[in-house]
Amino acid sequence: MTLLHGYWRSSAAYRLRIALNLKGIAYDQLSVNLKDGRQREAAHKALHPQGFVPVLNIDGEQLIQSPAILEYLEETRPEPALLPGSAAERSRLRAYAAVIGCDIHPVQNLRILQYLRKELGQDADAVTAWCQRWISDGLAALEKMAQADDRGGPYLWGGAPTMADVYLVPQMYNARRFGVEMDAFATIVAADAAARAHPAFEAARPENQPDAPEDGH
Incomplete structure (x- = not known):
């Protein structure tokens, strides 16, 4: 099992x-x-x-x-394959994942936000501003990478979902949750929308999980 x-x-x-x-x-x-x-x-x-x-x-x-x-x-x-292509292409895909997994997600996960609130005495507005700052910086870099690679969509790395989308979609969920302005990120917004329409991504959506609370919080 x-x-x-x-x-x-x-x-x-x-x-x-x-x-x-x-x-x-x-x-x-x-x-x-x-x-x-x-x-x-x-x-x-x-x-x-x-x-x-x-x-x-x-x-x-x-x-x-x-x-x-x-x-x-x-x-x-x-x-x-979630890491298709040549060694160089797989390295690029891992870089997409690392921008999110190493540089965006860790500074806005629950334990960090709890520390900001409880240990540093930051209020809700300050915590939200913290999240918006680091998510926005990371997504701006990711947008530049996606534009430079120009894989043609609809997904972040072309015509099929890859590891890049596996990392992107949860981070975009958090970006929306914290009210990040998305106007400057047209490429990754489109890729996120395409991925979320895929059945595998829809089934994984937080609100579709058995432990999701009815009020969504």
């Missing part, structure tokens, strides 16, 4: 749901409620020493860290 330990609004878990769906891997989900602090409990830390989600149980293995898990899925289930 493939089991995903995650949370409905976790960007990292969202990535894995998309990839699992694209590759046709059936899985069950176990919710780890981040708002209630379940990720910090001993039982979960026994699975993930950092107290993060996701954790994926698959093929008798217990895997952590979404970038590493996504690479595992690509190596063990190479079709459909």
Whole structure:
């Protein structure tokens, strides 16, 4: 049995749901409620020493860290390819993923925002401004990369979903959530819209998960 330990609004878990769906891997989900602090409990830390989600149980293995898990899925289930093309093209795709996974997402995830509120005493407006600043900076770079590569769409890397879209869609979800102005990002906005229309992405949408609250918060 493939089991995903995650949370409905976790960007990292969202990535894995998309990839699992694209590759046709059936899985069950176990919710780890981040708002209630379940990720910090001993039982979960026994699975993930950092107290993060996701954790994926698959093929008798217990895997952590979404970038590493996504690479595992690509190596063990190479079709459909999320990292297609030449070595140089795969490097470019990994760079798209890294802009989001290394430079945007970490500074606006829950533990950072909680620290800003609780330890540094920042109010809601300041926290929102923080998120908007770093998301906007990262998306501006991603937009320039997409324009320079000019893959022709409709997805971020051409005619089929790739690892770039797996990372893009959850980050665009967060950008909308924090009210980021999108007018300057026409290329990635179009790619995000195309990907969200794909059944694998729709099924992975946070609001479609079994642990999503009815009020959406």
